[in-house]
Amino acid sequence: MFQNTKCECGHQNHVGTVLCEYCGKPLGEESLSEEPLEMRYDGVARRSQKANPSWIDRIWNFFSSVKIAVYLIVITLLGSTLGTIYPQESTFLSGDPTTYYEVNYGLPGKIYYALGLSRTYESWWFITLLVMIGTSLVICSLDRVLPLYRALNKQSIRKHLTFLKRQRVVFTRDIPGDPEEFVEKLGEQLKRKGYRVNRDGTALLAEKGRFSRWGPYINHIGLILFLLAVLARSIPGWYMDSYVTLPEGEAVEIKDTNYYIKNEKFTVQYYTDDELPDELKGTLRAKLYETKAVLYECTAYCGDLTREPELKEVHRHDIIVNDPLSYKGLHAYQFDFDETPKLKAVKPVLVDKQTGESYGPFELSMTNPEISYQVGPYTLELRDQFMEFAIGENGKPTTLSREPNAPAFFFLIKGPGLPKEGESYLYFPREIDKVRFSQDQINRDIADRFEIKVGSMENVVLSGATTFLNIRVDTAIPYVWVGAAISMIGLILGFYWQHRRIWLRIDDGKLTLGAHTNKNWFGMRGDVASALRKLDIVVEPKSLDNGGNKT
Amino acid sequence: MSFLEFSSDAFIAAFFLYCFGFLFYMIAIGGKKWSNRDPEQHVKRWGRVAYIVSTLGLVAHLAFFFTRWIGAGHIPTSNMYEFMTFLGMSIMIAFTVIYSIYRSPLLGMFALPLTIIIVAYASVFPQEVQPLIPALNSIWLKIHVTTAALGEAFFAVGFAAGLMYLLRVVDFKGKTKEARRAQRWVEFTLYVIIVVISFIITVFVFRGMGYEAEFKQMQVNIDSRGQETTTEENVQYTMPPIFKPYNSETISMDSFIGMKQPLLETPYWMDGVNAGRKLNTVVWSIIAGSLLYGLLRLVFRKPLGAVIHPAMEGIDPEDLDEISYRAIAIGFPIFTLGALIFAMIWANIAWSRFWGWDPKEVWALITWLYYSAYLHLRLSRGWQGHRSAWLAVIGFVIVMFTLIGVNLIIAGLHSYAGV
Amino acid sequence: MGASRKTVQIVILIGVLLIGGYAIGKTLFADDQGPPGVGDRPPDFSLLGMDGEVHNLSDYEGKALVINFWGTFCPPCVEEMPEFQRQYEKWRGEDFDILAINLSEADLPVANFVRQMDLDYPLLRDVNRRTERNYGLRSYPTTFFVKKDGTIMEVFVGGMTEEQINERVERLLET
Incomplete structure (x- = not known):
């Protein structure tokens, strides 16, 4: 299909052009209407x-x-x-x-x-x-x-008369006196209002805030960057999200990294009743969760199962909610905790009931006990250990789980006055288990001679609270922020400034003025009216409105 | 007098000043046709009085906000009461900004009642200062919540102007299919607003009566091992139970105009937190709202839209359309910054990820997508005026759902902001 | 200008196709983040055995494998271990092995238990439940049957009889 896209001013336009790129004369269907012009993208194709x-x-x-x-x-x-x-x-x-x-x-x-x-x-x-x-x-x-x-870069100053008359803001009036002088004076007024003014004899183009036209595009660039940054997280090594369980005092390996992390102490603080309003008094309202954390880097024997890894402290931080530990792109966040104290070790003594003498104490770890202990003249050989003691169906002692919920230790006691092969002794560190499983009955005669017991609470070692941390690596984050910032700049440019243009020309003593803005017609009309008022032409801003669509 | 006491006095002062401001706006508009006066002068004078009074209200509201901040030691935006009062204050600020641009006093006639409703709604929630839980203890509480609320306040002003536009241009005498449809929807919008007002009134009436009822609700849970456990929970009602909690027994119940037993039971599939109480409240609000609406219809003998419509005469609808658009355009970047970007920065610090598809986050995104669709549609022909006004109204419904609905119905990580 | 416009269009569309295709493809062929199931490769591990040697899963490449998780505290685990021992003896010499991973228990009970049971297939010791977690275990015992091509044929939760094991090993060896 042949389409004539040449304007009467002689300019050859692209297919789809609505307003001649040079003089602004409406082309095609747009030229048939009397409505204000469709000014989107300045009518270019x-x-x-x-x-x-x-x-x-x-x-x-x-x-x-x-x-x-x-x-x-x-x-x-x-x-x-x-x-x-x-x-x-x-x-x-x-x-x-x-x-x-x-x-x-x-x-x-x-x-x-x-x-x-x-x-x-x-x-x-x-x-x-x-x-x-x-x-x-x-x-x-x-x-x-x-x-x-x-x-926008090559705008002509003198536009077609139809272009001016079909703007949304239009003003016409007969101007007595020198047209060039009038145009110059009006140009002065518009300059004061911050317009860039271009004159071409009796025609004028005043323009302000053109940069705001780029706002939407800057915003879009920001959004694209943002989306790409989110996608970039799938680059190997750029993103990690895992959880570690940290019992107090134990350095735990962070999966897929060369780091170990230790919880030196975890604390929860609750608000006291004085700090709470009446209806919350007596409730537990958390004030602070804090993990005193130490980060280690493994320097040797890292993957070696037969040896302990060598760790070097690289960073320490008190992690609280809203304040994670950060080290070289690795972040550790407070996630959860478990305050239930767990029995970690006891320091009992061996008491000779006949003489009243006691030997020891010796440290008995619940999870990792020694094979034998030397207390005074006696030797305690650990033969078996039960984490959660129970009597099985076959009548033999067994364990119900691997947690030290009801620990029991099976010793052989050897020493002066005892048979060579030793006497067996089952020891329950927790008093409650001792009663429940009747320790003394199980041990029979030997229970009359010896007792293994913990003297005081000082000799009971409880583990502190366990903390759960969320470990993150997210290398794309800075790009996400850059994208968001660019997008925000675009939005501000596009929404808080407007592109305003005023065209005018005087033909045979008749002034024709048209004005366009991409937003805020109210302000546009105000600008025109107040500039005209300075030249003693009083118009009500609202009367400049030529009707039609607003964008 | 302590800061907190002063603060609650200032709040009451602000509330009444807003009410008087609204009253004066009504006089400004409604009194136009009173005899022996020049209508234009009348609107100008009373509009000014109303503006001054409502600005004093805002000053009192600001005083409430800052004294509570000092008294509590943290910014008062950490629970529903504090947030909603802040939102009301932001709407007043947004209104003042838009007013300073357009000098349209009549906008106050819609912005003010909106503020009053929101502030009154805030008072439904417990008002005590609650110390911050660790998750909220961050400088971003100030930054994120305030900017997000301010952005939403501009959307609210856009809504007010949009609704005004509709009341101004909808042809309430028209008999065409389109005119009737527009009438029906405007009427429905007004009805919803009346239900919301009735909810607040109902809460305060029963609170004033000191109404109480208590139920013991049994909840049967089946754990992963297939074992049944029953937990009992006491549920307090402050409104007479039309619906009692599912599977519950009455412990005590004040009688209410002869009603001594709960009428119905909440269906089993409504099993959220306090589902029974929420359903009961919703039903009460709808009943009271319908009664109030019916009463108003009886008094005026015509649809409420048609009652308000004449008062809007003389306002240029094109101005309203532009004000609505402008308010949303001003609010959009602020909302983006506050509800998305600052939210992401805080989430990245507190929850270790900047985006986690938490329902509140998703709804903030939905709000943002909705308004970006609106802004793109404004570029096309045929989407100004009528359609644009409806979009502004629907947009505000989405905003309110994000702020309140998500907490009531969905909850999630933001649950501390709940009821 | 026409030609350069065309080039720009094509470059951008190809870019979109590559980046967008990658993003969408990732969702369709996402690594199953859940526990390993049928058809997946079992997660790698490197564990110390009761024999004092380090055992890597990769050491057993090309063999049909039974990976069994057990603990002394779990009666069905204990019951099925002699059954595995008999199977181990039956298929000795074939391209087949059994790896029994202990559920991170303390040294002494494990040592005592093994002494009583007289087992001679590889017994490995998990540490801090790491392997167990990687395998997404929910209850014990759980047994993974791995084909010679290194993919999982079946995940069996609960204790097994020799018959049940035998039937599966026969199928494994056919692959």
Whole structure:
């Protein structure tokens, strides 16, 4: 199809041009109407508008449409709501997702899980939507920003009369006296208002805040960077998210790294009743969770199972909520804790009941005891240990778990006055277990001669609270912030400044003025009215309104 | 007098000043046609009085905010009461900013009642100063919450202007299908607002009566080993139980106009925290709201939209459209900064990730996506005026759902902001 | 200008296709983050055996494997161990091995237990539950049957009889 795109001023325009790039005269359908002009992108042809599009052009055109962009945004919005109906799988650490939803929410929950909505934000369709939005951001922007840049960079001062008359803000009046002098004076006034003024004899173009036109595009660049930064987390080594359980005083290896981390002490503080309002008095309201943490780097024997690794302290930090430990891109966050004290070791003595003499004390670790202890003249050989003592079905002692919930130690006592092969003695460190399993009856005769016992609480070693830390590496974070910052700059430029332009020309003593802005017509009309008032032309700002669409 | 005592006095002062401000706005608009006066002069004079009084209200509100800050030792935005009062204050600030640009006194007639409703809603929640839990103890509490609320306040002003636009332009005498549809939806919007007001009134009426009922609710849980455990929990009601909690027994119950037993039981599938009480409150609000709405209809003998419509005469709808758009355009960057960027920075410090698809986060994103769609649509022909005003109204519904609905229905990591 | 515009279009579309395709593909072929299941490769480990040697999973590449997690505190674990011992003897000489990983217990009970039981297949000691966690264990005993190609044929939770083991080992050896 042949389309004449040559304007009467002689300028050859691109296909799809709405307003002549040179003089602003409306072209094509736009020239038939009397309505204010469609000033989007200054009426230039977008890159994608061309005759005979190929299939590449068609894909390009699809993504370059703002309408499609709005559809994508709305679909993403609706899709996002689905993920908030029930908790996402990523939000619970324990529990089996395959049964969780059905158990907790019944049939709707089962359907929810079956549809994959329990992982909405990792699903292929959601990511596809984000990718499409990203594509739309790139193509929409490119498609508009370059032609717009060209159009704004080479504006002619004297525009076609129709172009002025069909602006949203229009003013016409007969001007007595020298037209050039009038234009110059008005130019002065507009300069004072911060406009850049270009004159061409009896025509004038005043412009202000053009940079704000780039705001949306800067914003889009920021958003694209942001999305790319999020995607960059899948680069190997850029992202890590794991949890460590830290009993007090034990350096624990951080999986997949060369670091070890130790919890020297964990404390919880609660508010006292004085600090609480009446209705909260007597409740436990946490004030502080703190892990005194030390980070070590392994320097030798790191993977070696037969030897203890050599650790070098590299960093220490008191981790509290809102204040993580950070070292070379590795972060450790306070996540959870378990305050239940656990029996770690006891320091009992061996008492000779007949003489009343006591030997020891010796340190008996619950999890890692020695094989034999020498106390006074006696030797205690540890023959077996039970973490949670019980009598099994076959009548033999056994253990119910691997936690020291009801520890028991089976010793052979050897020494003066005892048989050579020794006497067996079962020892329960916890008083409650001693009674429950009747230690003295089990030990029979030997119970009358010896007793292993802990003198006082000082000789009981309890482990402090266990803390749970969340270990993170997220190398992409700085790029995420850069993207967000650029986006924010774009938004501020685009929304808090406006691009305002005023064109005017005087033909045979008749002034025609047209003005355009991309936002805030109220301010635009005010600018024009107040500049005119300085030249003793009084107009009500509202009367300048030529009607039509606002953008 | 301690800071906190002064603070609560200032709050009451602010509330009444807002109410008087609203009253004067009504006089400014409603009194236009009173005899022996020039309508323009009348609107100007009373509009000014109303503006001054409501600005004094804002000053008192600011005094409340800062004295409570000093008295509590931390910024008062850490629970629902504090946040909602702050949101009300932000709406007044946003209104003042928009007013300084457009000098349209009538905007106050809609911004003020919105503030009053939100401040009154805030008072439904416990007002004691609560010391901060560790998760909230951060400088970002100040930065994130205040900027997010300010952004949302601009959206609220956009909503007020949008609703004004609709009341101004919808043809309440029209008989066409379109006119009728517009009438119905405007009426529905007003009805919803009345339900919200009724909720607040109901809460305070029953609180004033000292109404109490208590139930023992049995909850059966089956743990991972298949063992059944029953936990008992006492649930307190402050409104007469139309719906008692699911699977519960009455421990005590004040009688209410002959009602001595709960009427119905909450269905089993509503099993959230305090689901029974929430359902009961919702039902009461709808009943009271419907009664109030019916009463108003009886008094005026026409739809409420048609009652308000004449008062809007003389306001340029184009200005309202632009004010609504402008308020949202000003609010959008602030919202982006506060509710998304600052939120991400804080989340990265407190929860070790900047984004975790927590329901509150998702809803903030939904709000943001919604308003970005709105801003893109404004670029197209045919999306100004009517449609744009409806979008502004719906947008505010989404904002309120993000702020309140998520806490009431979904909860999640932000649950400390809940009821 | 037409030509350069075309080039820009193609470059950008290819970029979008690569980056977007990668992002979407990642969701479709995501590494299963859950516990290893049928068809997955069992997580690698390097553990000290009761024989004092270090055993790596990779040492057993190309063999049909039974990886069994056990503890002295778990009666069904204890009951099934002699069954595994008989199977171990039966298939000696084949491309087959049994690795029995103890659930991070203290030294003494394990040593005593092994002395009583008279087992001669490799017994490994997990430390701080690390391997157990990597394998996503929820209850004990759990046994993984690994084919010669290094993928899991079956995950069996609970105690097993010799018959049950035998049937599975036969299938394993056929692969």
